[in-house]
Every structure is written in C-alpha cells, then in structure tokens.
Amino acid sequence: MADETIYQYLLREGVSRRQFLKICGALAATLGISEASPLLAAGLARPTRPTTRLVAEALASKPRxxxxxxxxxxxxxxxxxxxxxxxxxxxxxxxxxxxxxxxxxxxxxxxxxxxxxxxxxxxxxxxxxxxxxxxxxxxxxxxxxxxxxxxxxxxxxxxxxxxxxxxxxxxxxxxxxxxxxxxxxxxxxxxxxxxxxxxxxxxxxxxxxxxxxxxxxxxxxxxxxxxxxxxxxxxxxxxxGTTVHDRCLRRPFYEAGKFANSFDDEGARKGWCLYKLGCKGPTTYNACAGIKWGGGLSFPIQSGHPCLGCSEPNFWDNGGFYQGQSAPISRPTITVAGAALAAGAVIGVANAAANRLQKRHADADEEITESLSG
Amino acid sequence: MGSTDATLAFARGPLFYTALLIFIAGMAYRLVSVLLLGWKRDRVPNKGSKLRGVAVTYAKGLLIFPFIPWVKKTFRGNQTTYLAGGMFHFGLFVVIFLGTAHMLVWKSLLGFGWPTLALPIVDFLSAAAIVAMIALFVNRLANPVLRLISGPSEWLNLLIVFLPMVTGYGLTHHRLLGIVALPYENLYLMHMMSINLMLIWIPFSRISHFMFYFFSRTYHGAQAGKRAVMP
CATH class of the missing domain: 3.40.50.700 (NADH:ubiquinone oxidoreductase-like, 20kDa subunit)
Known part of the structure; x- marks a missing residue:
C-alpha cells in the first residue's frame, strides 16, 4: 500500500479526476500557498506553476x-x-x-x-x-x-x-x-x-x-x-500570523472607542467592540476572525462573546475571562493593600521618632557645649 | 511555551503585585514622615478663611492659570518648561485615566469603571506627551542652569517615566518607536516591566510630587487664606 500514490488510491476509492482537481484547488486555498505576486494578480504575468497543479502533482506522485x-x-x-x-x-x-x-x-x-x-x-x-x-x-x-x-x-x-x-x-x-x-x-x-x-x-x-x-x-x-x-x-x-483583533469585524468600533459595557446594553445590541467585556483578541494569535467557524459562518466575537484567548499559552490562568485584557493577573486584596499602607505608616512613624530622638540629643549636646563655653 | 509568555505572566502577576504593594507602603511612609516633621503651633487668630484659600489656590492653579499662562512669572521665565510640562502632564492624565486599556486596569483594582475616550484621541495625546518629554529632556541638557542642578536622580526620573510611555505607545501600534515591528507580547512585557520599575521608584523619587503637589498646595492655600492674602 505504501507504493500506491494518493491519486491512485483516490481513483480506486471512486473519486473522479475532475473531483480530484477540485479537491486539490481547495487544499491549495486552505494551505494559503499562493504565489500571486502583484503582477500575477493583475494578470500581467503568467503563473509558472499554478498552486492547484503543485498540489495535484504532489498528490499524484506521493504515497499516502x-x-x-x-x-x-x-x-x-x-x-x-x-x-x-x-x-x-x-x-x-x-x-x-x-x-x-x-x-x-x-x-x-x-x-x-x-x-x-x-x-x-x-x-x-x-x-x-x-x-x-x-x-x-x-x-x-x-x-x-x-x-x-x-x-x-x-x-x-x-x-x-x-x-x-x-x-x-x-x-x-x-x-x-x-x-x-x-x-x-x-x-x-x-x-x-x-x-x-x-x-x-x-x-x-x-x-x-x-x-x-x-x-x-x-x-x-x-x-x-x-x-x-x-x-x-x-x-x-x-x-x-495575526491576532484575532487584527482581523476582527468589530475592530472599527475599538478604534472609535465604541464599546459594549454589558452583554445586554445598547452597545452590545449594536455590535460594538467587546474589549471592555474582557475580549482577549488583541493578545490572541489565531485565524478565528478570518477563517471563522462552521464553514465561515461566524466566530465567538461575531456571535457577541469576547475572545477568551483559548489558543494562547496559560489561557486558563491568564486573569478572568471577563476581566479586561490589560488587567493585572494578580491583584492585592483590600486587606493586603491596607496592611502595606499600615506597614509604610509604621515605618514612617518609627523614622519620625528616631529623628526626634536624634534632635533632642543634638539639642542637649548644644546646651552642654554652651554651658561649658559660657 | 516561549519564555516571553512566562516572563509576561510573571510581570503581570507576582511582580506587579509586589511592585504595587511597595508603591503603597512607600507612599504611606513618605506621607507619614512628612506629616510628623512637626507643625508650628497656630498662635495667630485667622484673618480670613482657610477653606477659601484652599479653594482659590486650586481653582487658579488647575482651572485658570493653565489657560492664561502669560500672567505667571513661571511661564514668562521658562516657556519651554511650562508648555512642554503642561502638555506632558495633560497627556499623561488622559492616557492613564481615559485610555480604555488603563481604565480596565483601574476597574480591576477598584471594582468600578468609567467612560473612556476614543483611541485616536488618546493616541494623539500620548504622542504629544512623549514629544513633550523629549523637549523637556533636550531643555534640561541645553539649559546650563538646569544642567547644573540636575543630578543622577533627575535623569533617572526622566528615563523611568519615559520608558512606560514609549513602550505603551508602541504597544498600541505593535511597533516600538513606531518603527521596529515587534510581537505584542514583547512590547507588553517591556511595558509591564517598566511600569513595575516605575511603581517601585516613585515613592523614593520626586515623582512622588503627584501626591505632595496636592499636599503642599492645600497647606499653602490654607496659610494664605488664613492671612486673607489670596494666592
């Protein structure tokens, strides 16, 4: 079976030559292998090796x-x-x-x-x-x-x-x-x-x-x-190669500063940017906004939900899904912040006390010096 | 996983946490130290209202003078410092409080948010603030008097405030200085690192004037009001 090429195998499976070439075209498109230089796109040059042919040749000559x-x-x-x-x-x-x-x-x-x-x-x-x-x-x-x-x-x-x-x-x-x-x-x-x-x-x-x-x-x-x-x-x-944000259909609203502030407000109904609802699009590299899901039907942001960043490392631990993308991952609680404040104040008081003590000593020294000289 | 992501998670997580606590503790320490320097006993009866003095000094300093700066001697003497300084502070204020990404940071820390400005406006003002900072830097270099009174800490202040601004501006454009294209993560990491450095640096430097400005303005306003000489 290793000697049989993919094309031969497909023919045996009942795929016609026409179907085979169509499949090759689809595969070339999926791959994103396009040799279309500006000249090619404008029809000013003839492609030396069309991508469909590239795929077809490969499939016709290579084993499974x-x-x-x-x-x-x-x-x-x-x-x-x-x-x-x-x-x-x-x-x-x-x-x-x-x-x-x-x-x-x-x-x-x-x-x-x-x-x-x-x-x-x-x-x-x-x-x-x-x-x-x-x-x-x-x-x-x-x-x-x-x-x-x-x-x-x-x-x-x-x-x-x-x-x-x-x-x-x-x-x-x-x-x-x-x-x-x-x-x-x-x-x-x-x-x-x-x-x-x-x-x-x-x-x-x-x-x-x-x-x-x-x-x-x-x-x-x-x-x-x-x-x-x-x-x-x-x-x-x-x-x-690009972020979800780069290709997002709601991107213009981001630039214009038009955001949905909750899932059922005016902005959400109008399809505005979901950045404030925690969208991770700006830091997520994936093709969701381009290829989309369900045969190009939609993708989460189009359906009204912010991107979770599910294709990024540590996406589960990278802060809350509905917390802003820019928000810090860990935040001190009010108690911890209060403790820091108190600690700083205590050091300040201690510092002031030490200063006063030093001043008192200095004053005393001065008095002694004065009394000695006087 | 790339080392950038791990470092970024650290910079946004434990490091930011620590830097913020150092900032809070440091500012509390500074404020308490200043408050306990000692107050002169108030032996003179009030001639005017202290409260009125405070109100007038803020109204003039924040609402009126910035728009008619030529009446002030500070402006006539140092126009570059006044204008570039004003542009820098205004831009910084808008970026920090009215930029959407920054508002979300405040929201995550405070628990509530507020409306923000459109990106192009914030973007323009942040660029203006960066230009203003460069102007202030050049001014400090060129002016012989300024150079004479500038120690290492002054230059460091400029650098430590400049870094978050440049990396932040790069972050929105995915380009450092608008030229070098870099992945978002790298710029984000640089931004967070410089922010953490700044948070730790602020309490022990003159950038702490963001708090003491209000402290001294209130004190002097009250003193002027007490003597019924309006500031």
Missing part, C-alpha cells in the same frame, strides 16, 4: 502519509470540531481517505485489535508516519493518571514519537498544556513538546483547534513532505 492520532488528557473536542467542520470534502478526504490509520476515538476496532493495528502500523511505516497528539500528558503519580491498555500516556507518546516523521500537537492541551495544566495542575500535566525533544512538533492551539488550521498543516506535510513555516511558539504562521 499514514497518521496516528493519540488522545490523552483531552475532551476530544478537537476531533469533534474536525469531524463536524463544514468543509466536508476536505475533512472527509483527510480523515478517511488520505491519512488517518489509527485514531483512538474514531477507530472501529477496539481493545487488543486496535492495539495490534497500531503496532503493525508503527512497524510498517517506521520513520514515515505523522503523529497527532490531542490532550496533555500527565507526569504525576508516575504517569498513572492517564493509561490506555494498561500503559501510561508518557510511555505511549514516547513510543509513538520515536518512529514518527513529525508531530502535530492539536488543541491547547497538547500544545501548551491547556485546562489540565491550569493551576493547581493536579496530574502534573505537560504539553507534548516537553516530552518529544528530538522531533519537529507543530502546534495547532485552540480550544478546540480550528479544523481548517489542522487540515491545512496536515496537507502541507502531504504536499511538501515537511511541516509548514512555524513561529517561535511552533505555530504555523499561515494560521497564527
């Missing part, structure tokens, strides 16, 4: 890339989002046709059979398969907070990562630790990259990750044989 999907401390929300995303051809293609060989939630097999499948896959495609991790990995209690088939998540991850070509950590939990790693982190959860140090790890953070961002990254690997260009937090720049 097997994918192993491991779920650890997660809610399977990223898988849910992916299977429910409204780009059915694409998702269907990626999930069922092109790639996924092992997925703990979606696989039909279970128990020993599923384990056996996984073992076979790891042997057959050693060094070639793509490992997708969903959920954080607990390290507390010798890793026993999360076990599958009697083996710990740490063990399973390290075994799977050893033979992987590359790793994609999808969702905030796998990428940055997410909710399981939030204080007080009872299970000692860590993100995937802390346990995989010898392989490239791409992060698709989000709660859940945007399905198109995930498929886009996967397809990039299919087409180019490597992970896309990543930023300093290992996120694909194509999807995480």
């Amino acid at each position: 890339v097997p994918v192993m999907w491991l779920n650890f401390q997660d809610c399977t929300g990223c898988t849910e989002a992916l299977t429910r995303s409204l780009s059915p051809t694409l998702t269907d293609l990626v999930l069922n046709k092109i790639t996924i060989d092992y997925h703990e939630t979606l696989s039909a097999a279970s128990g020993v059979q599923a384990d056996e499948n996984k073992r076979m896959m790891m042997e057959t495609y050693a060094g070639q398969y793509l490992l997708v991790v969903e959920g954080s990995i607990p390290t507390g209690a010798n890793g026993n907070y999360c076990t599958i088939g009697g083996r710990t998540a740490v063990d399973l991850l390290q075994e799977a990562a050893a033979g992987a070509a590359a790793v994609i950590a999808t969702g905030n939990c796998a990428a940055f630790g997410g909710i399981p790693m939030a204080q007080p982190n009872p299970t000692g959860a860590v993100p995937a990259y802390q346990l995989i140090t010898d392989k490239p790890v791409a992060h698709i953070p989000g709660c859940p990750a945007i399905p198109e961002a995930f498929t886009g990254t996967l397809v990039n690997f299919l087409v180019f044989g490597k992970l896309p260009e990543l930023d300093d937090l290992n996120r694909p720049i194509t999807f995480y």
